[in-house]
Amino acid sequence: MSLFSDASRFIPGGVNSPVRAFRGVGGEPVFIERAAGARIFDQNDRGYIDYVGSWGPMILGHAHPTVIRAVQERAALGLSFGAPTRIETQVAQRICEIMPSIELVRMVSSGTEATMSAIRLARGFTGRDKIVKFEGCYHGHSDSLLVKAGSGALTFGVPTSPGVPKEFAAQTITLNYNDIAQVQQLFSDSGNEIACIIVEPIAGNMNCVPPVPGFLETLRAVCDQSGAVLIFDEVMTGFRVARGGAQALYNIRPDLTTLGKIVGGGMPVGAFGGRRDIMEKIAPLGPVYQAGTLSGNPVAMAAGLATLELLDQPQFYEQIAARTTQLMEGLQHAAKLAGIALSTNHVCGMFGLFFTDQSPVRYFREVMACDVERFKRFFHGMLNEGIYLAPSAFEAGFLSAAHTPADIDATIAAAKKVFATL
Numbered sequence: 001m002s003l004f005s006d007a008s009r010f011i012p013g014g015v016n017s018p019v020r021a022f023r024g025v026g027g028e029p030v031f032i033e034r035a036a037g038a039r040i041f042d043q044n045d046r047g048y049i050d051y052v053g054s055w056g057p058m059i060l061g062h063a064h065p066t067v068i069r070a071v072q073e074r075a076a077l078g079l080s081f082g083a084p085t086r087i088e089t090q091v092a093q094r095i096c097e098i099m100p101s102i103e104l105v106r107m108v109s110s111g112t113e114a115t116m117s118a119i120r121l122a123r124g125f126t127g128r129d130k131i132v133k134f135e136g137c138y139h140g141h142s143d144s145l146l147v148k149a150g151s152g153a154l155t156f157g158v159p160t161s162p163g164v165p166k167e168f169a170a171q172t173i174t175l176n177y178n179d180i181a182q183v184q185q186l187f188s189d190s191g192n193e194i195a196c197i198i199v200e201p202i203a204g205n206m207n208c209v210p211p212v213p214g215f216l217e218t219l220r221a222v223c224d225q226s227g228a229v230l231i232f233d234e235v236m237t238g239f240r241v242a243r244g245g246a247q248a249l250y251n252i253r254p255d256l257t258t259l260g261k262i263v264g265g266g267m268p269v270g271a272f273g274g275r276r277d278i279m280e281k282i283a284p285l286g287p288v289y290q291a292g293t294l295s296g297n298p299v300a301m302a303a304g305l306a307t308l309e310l311l312d313q314p315q316f317y318e319q320i321a322a323r324t325t326q327l328m329e330g331l332q333h334a335a336k337l338a339g340i341a342l343s344t345n346h347v348c349g350m351f352g353l354f355f356t357d358q359s360p361v362r363y364f365r366e367v368m369a370c371d372v373e374r375f376k377r378f379f380h381g382m383l384n385e386g387i388y389l390a391p392s393a394f395e396a397g398f399l400s401a402a403h404t405p406a407d408i409d410a411t412i413a414a415a416k417k418v419f420a421t422l
């Protein structure tokens with residue numbers, strides 16, 4: 001019996017998060033036993049060059065010795081106390097230093113908790129109920145946000161999940177990502193009813209789609225005019241596209257920021273923070289309730305702190321950006337030689353591959369028009385060659401600091417072989 005059929009006896013669909021089940025590409029998922037640097041290894045110790053990086057957190061590469069040591073040392077002191085610890089302050093201080101828009105920050109245990117709590121806070125702060133999100137952006141699986149969402153919800157064609165009350169969904173207004181005129185129209189009609197805009201400043205859950213010039217600036221302007229709270233969901237982009245996230249890259253100051261993934265260095269951590277006057281509305285300072293038994297868990301904080309410290313290495317982001325450019329250019333060149341229509345987007349160590357003539361891909365409808373069947377064949381061909389890509393045409397890929405030029409060359413060589421079979 002395969003590990004997957006064994007898992008499926010006890011776990012719904014054999015997985016604890018839907019996209020892992022390979023439904024977006026067909027076949028059975030690879031079970032991972034261990035990982036080191038740029039590679040993950042299956043139960044037979046077959047290695048794969050990994051471009052998923054646990055869906056974003058592993059920017060240093062897997063099992064970085066400094067992070068592992070920090071976790072081991074911290075774990076030996078006890079796993080959880082449910083009382084404040086010094087290391088929580090150290091992580092919070094570092095986040096506030098790296099992202100100056102964050103004046104106060106609250107730790108949680110996942111990106112979903114971060115966005116869910118930020119939305120509640122924005123509603124509590126403004127006294128308004130309606131929220132704005134963008135089609136194809138995924139902000140975790142809480143009720144108000146699971147409307148026309150990206151990621152697994154796209155793969156499964158279930159934009160709005162059963163179980164989300166329609167009264168909740170009715171409070172969520174969904175607009176087209178990168179459509180500036182539509183945002184302006186909505187806010188001129190009913191801006192004073194809107195509690196917040198939540199946006200992925202670079203969309204990473206409908207593959208990788210950067211903002212068009214003026215899009216984020218427009219969001220900032222309409223929020224300033226209407227009193228709505230601007231929330232940048234930087235769960236994926238935070239510490240990823242630049243040390244200070246997309247807000248540093250594009251020089252836009254959101255009111256609130258949600259974080260996850262890298263902030264926990266591979267442990268279950270999320271965070272939300274921002275303007276002091278808004279964050280002071282959170283309990284125990286204010287009336288908006290939010291809590292967590294394991295929030296700020298010391299072992300998770302140790303992984304996060306060690307990871308954040310290592311981002312300060314000289315040329316850290318420049319090197320990842322250069323390797324990503326090398327990969328994208330190599331793949332495009334190989335696709336061209338093979339007569340395959342391939343379009344790519346990338347921002348620093350975050351990238352998207354699209355089987356389409358459209359270049360660049362900027363809108364949700366363009367993402368959805370890509371050749372998913374060709375992606376599936378590409379995915380399996382690459383897996384067979386020892387390259388592990390995200391098992392869905394709608395997910396961004398990630399490089400880590402551990403990916404070497406030789407890894408990139410091996411990936412391009414594999415793609416050449418696979419393109420010839422498409």
Ligand code: PLP
Nearest residue numbers: 110111112138139140235236260
């Ligand atoms: N927000 C964004 C932008 C994400 O990419 C994700 C997860 O991929 C989330 C929120 C939810 O985070 P988590 O899976 O940790 O709940």
